[in-house]
Amino acid sequence: MNIQVCAPLEARRVFWLKPYKNMALGAVIFIPTCLVLMFFINAWFAAVLALLPALWFYYVWECRVIVITCPSCGKDINTNTPWECGFKGCRNEDVDNFPFIHECKVCQYIPKAYVCHHHDCQRLIYLTSDRQQIHAAKRLEPGPPPKDVIGEKIATQKEEVRDLEHLLQKTKIVKDIEIIKSKPVVPPPLRTEVQYMLERVRRGVENMESLNDQERELLEEMREKHRNNPEALAQAELDLKEVIFKERERMSGGH
Numbered sequence: 001m002n003i004q005v006c007a008p009l010e011a012r013r014v015f016w017l018k019p020y021k022n023m024a025l026g027a028v029i030f031i032p033t034c035l036v037l038m039f040f041i042n043a044w045f046a047a048v049l050a051l052l053p054a055l056w057f058y059y060v061w062e063c064r065v066i067v068i069t070c071p072s073c074g075k076d077i078n079t080n081t082p083w084e085c086g087f088k089g090c091r092n093e094d095v096d097n098f099p100f101i102h103e104c105k106v107c108q109y110i111p112k113a114y115v116c117h118h119h120d121c122q123r124l125i126y127l128t129s130d131r132q133q134i135h136a137a138k139r140l141e142p143g144p145p146p147k148d149v150i151g152e153k154i155a156t157q158k159e160e161v162r163d164l165e166h167l168l169q170k171t172k173i174v175k176d177i178e179i180i181k182s183k184p185v186v187p188p189p190l191r192t193e194v195q196y197m198l199e200r201v202r203r204g205v206e207n208m209e210s211l212n213d214q215e216r217e218l219l220e221e222m223r224e225k226h227r228n229n230p231e232a233l234a235q236a237e238l239d240l241k242e243v244i245f246k247e248r249e250r251m252s253g254g255h
Helices: 008-037 043-062 149-182 193-206 211-225 230-251
Strands: 003-006 065-069 076-078 113-115 124-126
Touching (some): 008 065, 193 211, 193 230
Antiparallel strands (some): 113 124
């Protein structure tokens, strides 16, 4: 693993000097290699060939992870661990350029201690000799997953559409109920006495009853019904005679 282990008190200095040291080491490789190659090939071509290994070594050294060891539990801690600023609680995830041994990317606060993130330790690792305990940096705990803004918006719109459809359906039902209530209730037409007589006579004809017998029975029924109303009785008798007359004409074919 490409790491560089150092003491916690030396970590900040190592980080600051890291690019300059790597550039110097690259130059140490480039210059002698270039001078040697110039005796055999063209100077420009020699410079290009010498630059390739120098850049490769520079890249490898620049990518080395600085590791410190916790004095309390003896476990290693990578300084490129995502961390939270102890001063304002800033989240630091660009740990290659802003590890906790450097400074906060947001507020530029320089941590002077780090809380060991091993669960069996959780003690302070001092990064400066003054052993300041307040505003110590600590490992960044996983936050809530990023919000799916577009998905939430689509879900909200679908819910709003469902609510509107429900409201529209409810409004239509209420309107239909109001229309039904506003219509006057028309009672079924009452069957008149003449209709009753006609239905009774035709039913009797279908049952092979004579018109005379039916006339006699209906006349007795009308007299019983209108015994206290002579005018209604007289009208019923006239209606009965007319019904019997029309039924006879119907039965005789209108002759």
